[in-house]
Structures are given as C-alpha cells and as structure tokens.
Amino acid sequence: MVIGADLGGTKFIAGLVTPDGRILTRHRATVPTSREFDAVVESVARTIESCYVPGSERPQAVGIGVAGQVDPASGIVHHAPNLRWKDVPFGPRLSARLGIPVVVANDAHTITIGEWRFGAGRGHDHLLCLCIGTGVGGGVIADGELLRGATHAAGEVGHTVLVVHGRPCHCPSRGCLEAYVGGWAIEERVREAARERPEEAAALLARCGGIERLTPLAVEQAARDGERFAREFLDRVAEEFAAGLVGLVNAFNPETVIVTGKIAEGFPEFILRGREAVRTSCQPPASTARVLPSWLGADAGILGAASLARDALPSEAPA
Ligand SMILES: [Zn+2]
Numbered sequence: 001m002v003i004g005a006d007l008g009g010t011k012f013i014a015g016l017v018t019p020d021g022r023i024l025t026r027h028r029a030t031v032p033t034s035r036e037f038d039a040v041v042e043s044v045a046r047t048i049e050s051c052y053v054p055g056s057e058r059p060q061a062v063g064i065g066v067a068g069q070v071d072p073a074s075g076i077v078h079h080a081p082n083l084r085w086k087d088v089p090f091g092p093r094l095s096a097r098l099g100i101p102v103v104v105a106n107d108a109h110t111i112t113i114g115e116w117r118f119g120a121g122r123g124h125d126h127l128l129c130l131c132i133g134t135g136v137g138g139g140v141i142a143d144g145e146l147l148r149g150a151t152h153a154a155g156e157v158g159h160t161v162l163v164v165h166g167r168p169c170h171c172p173s174r175g176c177l178e179a180y181v182g183g184w185a186i187e188e189r190v191r192e193a194a195r196e197r198p199e200e201a202a203a204l205l206a207r208c209g210g211i212e213r214l215t216p217l218a219v220e221q222a223a224r225d226g227e228r229f230a231r232e233f234l235d236r237v238a239e240e241f242a243a244g245l246v247g248l249v250n251a252f253n254p255e256t257v258i259v260t261g262k263i264a265e266g267f268p269e270f271i272l273r274g275r276e277a278v279r280t281s282c283q284p285p286a287s288t289a290r291v292l293p294s295w296l297g298a299d300a301g302i303l304g305a306a307s308l309a310r311d312a313l314p315s316e317a318p319a
Contacts (some may be wrong), residue, residue, distance in 0.1 A: 001057070002313075003048050005032025005064040006107055006298070006308025008033070009082025009134070010029045012044055012296065016051040016059060018304035021118040023299060024049045035084045037093075038055040045097045061101040063309030065110030066090065067135070069153055070309075075104045081170065082134075087093070107131075107301060108155055109146060111260065114304030116146075119296040120258050128289075130157060131260040132270065135170070140252050158182060159186045162244050177244040181237050183263050186216040190233055197229075204229045220266035221294040238269040242277035249289050250281045260294035266294075 001024075005014035009029070014254035029047040032039040044064075052058055068080025075091015077083075095102040112121075113130035120128040127141035136158025140147040158178035159171045165186065166175025181186050191214050194201035205211060205228055208218045223232035249257065257274070264270045275291040282289070294300060304311045 002309040003062040004302035059268040061278035061309040063103045063305035065107035108137030110304035113301045122133030126255045132264040133263040134183040218319045238273040242273040246281045
C-alpha cells in the first residue's frame with residue numbers, strides 16, 4: 001500500500017491506494033493560511049497519517065504532486081507561487097517526519113500519470129493531458145514515457161503564447177494561454193467585460209449578486225443555464241482554448257488528449273470546441289487525435305502520485 005496525495009495552494013488531499021489503483025481511505029485538509037513551510041509540512045503529515053488503517057502495516061511510501069517547479073530526484077520544491085515557497089526541501093522534510101520514503105512531483109505530471117495508468121488515457125502511449133484549473137498545466141506521455149524535460153518542467157503548456165503583447169501572465173511572459181483561459185484569468189476578464197458593458201451584463205450581475213461575486217464557477221453555472229452574457233463570454237474562452245490546443249496537438253502528436261480540471265469540467269464546450277478545432281485545424285494525420293474528458297477527476301492526482309511512489313520502491317527480490 002502507498003499514499004498518493006495532491007498539494008495545491010489552498011487544499012491538500014491524500015488517499016491510501018492499493019496496487020491495482022483503488023483508493024481505500026481519503027482525507028482532505030485546508031492548507032494553513034500562513035503557507036509557512038513547517039506548518040504546511042506538519043498539516044500534510046497529519047492528513048496523511050489519518051489515511052493509515054489502524055492495526056494494519058503503515059504504507060510503504062508517499063507520492064505527492066505539488067503545484068510548482070519540483071525536482072523529483074531531490075524532493076526540493078524550487079518554486080510554488082501559490083504556496084509562496086522557493087527552494088524548500090519538502091520531500092526530505094516530510095520523509096523524516098513520516099519515517100517513510102516520499103516522492104515529490106509536479107501536480108500536472110501526477111495527474112497525467114493517473115489518467116494514463118488508470119483513467120481515460122489507459123493503454124495509450126502518446127497522450128497529452130491538459131489541466132484547466134486556477135492555472136493551466138499539463139503533461140505529455142511520449143512513446144510510453146512521461147516527458148520530463150531538462151529541469152523536470154516539461155508540459156507547462158499554459159505558458160505557450162497565444163497573443164503577442166497580450167494580457168500579462170503570472171509567469172514572466174505575456175499573452176500566455178493561461179492568461180486567457182486559466183481560472184484566475186477568466187475571473188479577471190469577465191469582471192472587466194462586465195464593467196465595460198454593464199447593460200449587457202446586468203442580468204448576470206443580478207443573478208450573481210455583484211461584480212465581486214463573478215467567479216469562474218458562477219459564470220459557468222449561468223452559461224449552462226443559458227444566460228446570454230455568460231454564454232457568449234465562455235464561448236469565446238473555449239474558442240481561445242481550442243486555438244491553443246491546435247498548436248499543442250501539432251507539437252506533440254498525441255493519439256489522445258485529456259482535458260481535465262475544475263474549469264474544464266464546468267463547461268463542456270472546452271471539449272467540444274477542442275475536438276472540432278483539432279479535426280479541422282491540425283495537420284493531418286495529427287488531426288485524428290481524440291479529445292476526451294477526464295474519467296477520474298480529482299482522483300487522478302492521488303492515483304498518479306501513488307503510482308510514482310510505487311515505481312520508486314525497490315523491486316522485490318525474486319523468490
Ligand atoms: Zn505565462
């Protein structure tokens with residue numbers, strides 16, 4: 001048994017996972033608001049321990065996906081903006097606290113591994129996984145292996161440029177895909193649009209209770225209910241996502257693309273527009289790539305991280 005876990009900027013979730021990919025127990029916690037390193041390590045350790053089954057052997061290892069730039073070999077988190085961490089020895093510290101090995105990886109990589117080994121990408125050796133949440137991350141399985149890159153940062157597809165001199169991003173660049181379709185960007189943009197066109201946005205604003213309550217999820221709900229301003233706004237966002245996807249499919253030539261994350265799950269047009277754009281705008285035969293929703297949702301990160309932890313265990317000696 002191993003633990004698989006996912007550490008975001010505000011939430012932490014962990015589960016006890018069997019070798020065949022079943023999650024037996026799971027617990028979640030809120031990340032301490034201070035984001036202070038020692039406090040987060042302690043909170044994460046306690047949440048993991050609450051997944052242990054009393055009377056059973058303790059798990060053999062922990063795998064944990066972190067939203068940020070991570071070195072899986074050393075367990076150091078180089079840069080995690082949502083946690084306000086820079087160069088912290090997260091893996092070694094958590095391992096010392098729990099007394100078992102800890103494998104740390106980028107969270108989009110653990111989600112990709114989860115979907116590849118247990119979800120919608122199972123059995124596919126050429127896979128692109130796109131995670132549209134607060135930010136936009138991704139992972140690539142190429143020729144049956146996770147593409148890691150020189151600094152373990154391959155797959156940061158959210159920071160491919162969609163618009164030259166475009167909107168400022170949270171990375172050093174401008175005009176990135178994330179700055180248009182990430183959750184933080186959708187929130188900024190829909191509020192801007194509502195300020196610029198208050199008459200058109202009046203019904204949406206009345207429904208949500210004011211501009212400060214225009215969150216991506218509220219806009220998605222309104223769009224699903226047919227509210228016109230929300231619908232037109234998100235149609236445009238889905239079109240921008242689809243344009244970004246065409247470039248990524250041309251670059252990586254996957255057989256399957258999995259679109260996951262809270263924002264993507266809330267608005268099916270991301271999948272529909274993406275599918276259509278790949279079919280009509282990618283270079284054949286790359287245009288045959290299938291675009292699918294996630295099968296696993298939030299469990300993909302737990303299962304992928306658990307899988308990486310299991311890979312790192314010494315293989316058993318032959319009998
Ligand atoms: Zn960027």
